[in-house]
Amino acid sequence: xxxxxxxxxxxxxxxxxxxxxxxxxxxxxxxxxxxxxxxxxxxxxxxxxxxxxxxxxxxxxxxxxxxxxxxxxxxxxxxxxxxxxxxxxxxxxxxxxxxxxxxxxxxxxxxxxxxxxxxxxxxxxxxxxxxxxxxxxxxxxxxxxxxxxxxxxxxxxxxxxxxxxxxxxxxxxxxxxxxxxxxxxxxxxxxxxxxxxxxxxxxxxxxxxxxxxxxxxxxxxxxxxxxxxxxxxxxxxxxxxxxxxxxxxxxxxxxxxxxxxxxxxxxxxxxxxxxxxxxxxxxxxxxxxxxxxxxxxxxxxxxxxxxxxxxxxxxxxxxxxxxxxxxxxxx
Numbered sequence: 220x221x222x223x224x225x226x227x228x229x230x231x232x233x234x235x236x237x238x239x240x241x242x243x244x245x246x247x248x249x250x251x252x253x254x255x256x257x258x259x260x261x262x263x264x265x266x267x268x269x270x271x272x273x274x275x276x277x278x279x280x281x282x283x284x285x286x287x288x289x290x291x292x293x294x295x296x297x298x299x300x301x302x303x304x305x306x307x308x309x310x311x312x313x314x315x316x317x318x319x320x321x322x323x324x325x326x327x328x329x330x331x332x333x334x335x336x337x338x339x340x341x342x343x344x345x346x347x348x349x350x351x352x353x354x355x356x357x358x359x360x361x362x363x364x365x366x367x368x369x370x371x372x373x374x375x376x377x378x379x380x381x382x383x384x385x386x387x388x389x390x391x392x393x394x395x396x397x398x399x400x401x402x403x404x405x406x407x408x409x410x411x412x413x414x415x416x417x418x419x420x421x422x423x424x425x426x427x428x429x430x431x432x433x434x435x436x437x438x439x440x441x442x443x444x445x446x447x448x449x450x451x452x453x454x455x456x457x458x459x460x461x462x463x464x465x466x467x468x469x470x471x472x473x474x475x476x477x478x479x480x481x482x483x484x485x486x487x488x489x490x491x492x493x494x495x496x497x498x499x500x501x502x503x504x505x506x507x508x509x510x511x512x513x514x515x516x517x518x519x520x521x522x523x524x525x526x527x528x529x530x531x532x533x534x535x536x537x538x539x540x541x542x543x544x545x546x547x548x549x550x
Contacts, residue, residue, distance in 0.1 A: 247547035252502055252533040253490055260486035260516040260523035264419055266476040268410030268428075268460065270468045272401025276376050278303060280391035281369050284310075291398070293383045297374045303398060306391055308370035315363040322356035329353035378402040381470055406468060408440060408460035410476040414449055417456045419480040421445075426460045427477045438466055442478060481516055487524045490536050494522050500535040500542060501528070507535065507546045 284306040291303050332349035335341045372391075382399035391397060408428060412420055420442060428438040444459035460476065462468065493499050494514060501508045512527030528534070535548070542548075 247505070247549045248539060248542070250502070250507075250539065250548045250550060251536045252550050253493070253536050255524070255528050255530050255532045255534060256488050257485050257530055258488050258521075260481075260483040260488060260521070261479055261518070262419075262481035262516040263427075263518075264412060264416040264478040264480050266410040266412045266416075266458065266478065268408045268458075268474050268476045270406050270462075270470050270472045270474065271409055272378075272381060272399075272470065273405040273407040273461075274402065275381065276378070276400040277396045278372060278375070278398035278400060279393065279395055280304070280306060280372055280397065281393055282306065282366070283390070283392045284308070284370060286385055286387050286389045286391050286397075288387055289383065289385055291380050291383070293380050295380045296378070297380060297400065298377045299374055301374045302371050303374055303380075304372040304385065304391070306370040306372070308367055311363065311367045311370055315360070315367055318356070318359045318363050322353070322360045325349075325353045325356040372397065374400060376400055376402060379470065401470060403467075403470070404464050406462055406466065406470065407443070408462065408468075408474055408476065410458045410460055410474075410478075411453065411455045412458050412478075414454045414456060417445070417449070417458075420458060420478055421480075425479040427479065428460070428474045429477075430472060430474045432472060438462070438468070438474075440466075483516060483523060486515065487528060487530060488521045489524055489528065489534055491518060491520055491522045493534050493536050493538070494524075495538060499524075499528065500538045502533045502535065502548060502550070505547055505549070507538075507542055507544065507548050509544045 286304060287307045288305040289303070290305065291297060297303065329349045329352065332341055332346050336343065336346035378400045379402075380398055381401045383397075384399075385391070385397040408426075410426075422442050422445065424442045426440040426442060428440055429436065440460040440462050442458060443461035446457040446459075449456040458478070468474075489499060494512065497514065498509050498511055501510050510527055513525040515523035515525045517523070533550075535542075
């Protein structure tokens with residue numbers, strides 16, 4: 220009899236435990252939660268770029284002549300008017316010497332005829348002809364001196380030699396690029412932006428620039444120009460980023476470019492992994508509650524929530540598969 224009573228008591232306890240297990244929702248699943256926080260939400264367009272001259276100057280010769288000497292190398296700093304290239308001027312010197320001799324003879328003749336004209340021995344027409352001949356000869360000398368000066372190619376601006384495409388012995392011709400100069404104080408960044416992102420980029424937006432060559436340093440710039448035509452082969456557009464004069468970046472440096480296309484201060488932020496198909500899981504009284512939210516700026520780590528949540532609410536960071544509304548969870 221006593222044994223039956225003990226067994227009945229044990230059975231009652233087991234039934235009560237099973238009933239409590241069902242009433243409390245069964246076993247709970249361990250989850251990681253994070254609280255909805257406030258902070259800045261920033262939308263970025265990523266691109267890569269390089270530093271180049273805002274107004275590069277191409278140096279070429281105005282005459283056709285062999286190159287005698289190149290006086291600068293890539294990377295050299297030059298000043299405006301500094302000689303950069305000397306062309307072979309032997310032919311021009313010979314022509315100038317001949318013209319000077321002719322001008323000397325014509326000038327002497329001009330003076331002799333003028334004296335005879337004053338004495339009445341020659342006509343006015345003869346005097347004018349002699350004078351015109353002297354003037355033409357002297358003008359020819361001036362022209363050849365100017366042409367001889369052009370045999371030295373000089374810098375049109377102060378800056379740095381960005382590119383050198385000429386060597387002694389090459390033939391310089393008008394329009395052929397020999398050197399390229401750029402002013403470091405007028406540098407820019409040319410960035411390549413994917414065509415899928417270009418519609419979000421506008422002139423005036425802030426750009427954040429960084430490089431492995433400058434660890435820990437972020438340089439601010441701004442979008443100053445968007446090329447109207449894209450490159451179909453790369454499916455991308457070129458975007459020009461303006462720099463401040465104190466940026467002091469070397470030409471050719473490659474950069475990572477993040478263009479700020481939208482920015483909201485004091486936004487509600489949740490981990491991006493917590494948002495699935497426009498819903499999040501909120502933990503309320505130990506149970507999971509699915510809630511629909513409206514999303515704003517999406518980032519790789521944080522996502523802005525425009526509605527559906529309040530600051531401080533705990534949400535599940537990585538919702539487990541098979542989670543249902545009302546399931547018990549533990550943190």
